[in-house]
Structure formats: structure tokens, C-alpha cells
Amino acid sequence: EVQVVESGGGLVQPGRSLRLSCTASGFTFGDYAMSWFRQAPGKGLEWVSFIRSKDFGGTTDYAASVRGRFTISREDSKSIAYLQMNSLKTEDTAVYYCARGYSYGSVWGQGTLVTVSS
Amino acid sequence: EIVLTQSPGTLSLSPGERATLSCRASQSVSSSYLAWYQQKPGQAPRLLIYGASSRATGIPDRFSGSGSGTDFTLTISRLEPEDFAVYYCQQYGSSLRTFGQGTKVEIK
Numbered sequence: 001e002v003q004v005v006e007s008g009g010g011l012v013q014p015g016r017s018l019r020l021s022c023t024a025s026g027f028t029f030g031d032y033a034m035s036w037f038r039q040a041p042g043k044g045l046e047w048v049s050f051i052r053s054k055d056f057g058g059t060t061d062y063a064a065s066v067r068g069r070f071t072i073s074r075e076d077s078k079s080i081a082y083l084q085m086n087s088l089k090t091e092d093t094a095v096y097y098c099a100r101g102y103s104y105g106s107v108w109g110q111g112t113l114v115t116v117s118s
Numbered sequence: 119e120i121v122l123t124q125s126p127g128t129l130s131l132s133p134g135e136r137a138t139l140s141c142r143a144s145q146s147v148s149s150s151y152l153a154w155y156q157q158k159p160g161q162a163p164r165l166l167i168y169g170a171s172s173r174a175t176g177i178p179d180r181f182s183g184s185g186s187g188t189d190f191t192l193t194i195s196r197l198e199p200e201d202f203a204v205y206y207c208q209q210y211g212s213s214l215r216t217f218g219q220g221t222k223v224e225i226k
Contacts, residue, residue, distance in 0.1 A: 045163060045208070047214075047217065061214070064119075104215075105155075108162040
């Protein structure tokens with residue numbers, strides 16, 4: 001079964017850091033781009049970042065709201081994508097979803113909740 | 119940044135009825151790079167449509183997408199009980215992907 005599973009969420013104070021993981025299975029991870037999205041409580045969806053496959057240079061991009069604070073990376077040997085989140089703000093509070101794909105998310109995980117609060 | 123505006127905000131319909139959801143872009147979406155998702159409470163989004171009109175794997179044919187340029191439509195030909203949910207459009211014609219604010223399809 002093709003699936004992705006997020007982990008690493010939790011409660012963190014403003015200004016601190018957190019790293020999310022996205023573990024994939026059921027497909028050749030290295031062949032695919034991966035993306036992160038988020039959804040604040042009661043709000044709509046927001047794209048956060050993507051990372052392309054090594055065949056496409058592993059290029060990355062970020063939403064303006066997180067650029068310079070968040071870093072996406074991948075470890076193909078372990079089929080894991082990461083989202084390193086630094087200098088967290090209260091407005092980063094959301095469910096973070098990992099999805100397969102560069103343009104749109106074709107396979108989504110169930111999400112991991114990140115709460116930024118003092 | 120391409121802004122997507124979905125209408126209506128809420129659509130109240132009965133099972134068996136036809137649903138027509140609109141997504142309008144602030145500028146032309148290149149190559150019809152537009153996707154639609156369905157999201158139910160407490161669940162992750164599910165991809166329905168990509169490329170404005172191509173159904174994703176396993177999506178019933180009562181779901182169809184159309185449009186180009188700045189105007190896109192998701193149509194559900196006959197609503198089933200499991201179709202009552204929130205629907206989002208998303209453009210990927212720009213490197214900075216953006217979503218519409220969503221349309222809730224509720225039972226009348």
C-alpha cells in the first residue's frame with residue numbers, strides 16, 4: 001500500500017525549533033518529489049514547501065510565510081522527508097501534512113499537529 | 119501570488135442533486151495546472167482532479183473538472199451521502215502553490 005506517515009509534532013514555545021518527519025512506503029521514494037502542507041485550526045489549506053527528486057536536482061521552494069525559517073530535506077535511503085522548523089511563531093500552529101508530489105499532493109498522510117504556545 | 123477565490127462558500131443540496139463549484143484565479147493559471155481536493159472532518163485531503171479535468175486514481179466518474187485560464191469548475195453529477203465535505207482548488211502553475219478558501223457542500 002502506498003502511504004506516507006508524519007511524525008514529530010507537539011507543543012513548542014515560540015522561538016524554538018521542531019523537526020517533522022515523513023516516512024514513505026509502498027513506492028520508490030527516491031523517484032518522487034515530496035511536499036509539505038499545513039492547516040491551521042478551523043482554516044483552509046496552505047502549501048509550505050516542496051523538494052524535488054535527485055533526478056531533478058533536489059530543488060526546493062518555500063512559501064513566503066516560512067522562507068528563511070523552515071528547511072525541507074530528504075533521505076532517500078530511509079524513504080524519509082524532513083521539515084526543519086526554526087524560529088517558530090504562534091501563527092505556525094497547524095496540522096502539518098506530508099504529500100507525495102511536486103505539483104499537487106497525490107498521496108497524503110494523516111498529519112501531525114504542531115502547537116506553538118508559551 | 120495567484121489568488122484563488124471559490125464560490126459559493128457553502129452549497130446546501132440534497133443527495134442525488136448536482137453540485138457545481140467554482141474556482142476563479144486572479145491571473146491565468148498556466149497549462150490548466152489546477153487540482154481539486156475533498157476533505158472530510160478530521161481527515162486529510164484527498165486528490166480528486168488534476169490538470170483541471172483529469173480524475174485521480176480511484177475517483178468515481180460522477181466527479182468532473184473543467185475550465186481553463188482563470189475560471190474552473192468542479193461538478194458532482196449526483197451527490198452521494200459520502201460527498202458532503204469541503205472542497206478546495208489549488209493551482210500549481212506558479213512555483214508558489216496556492217489554495218482557494220474552500221466550498222462546503224452540506225446536506226440540505
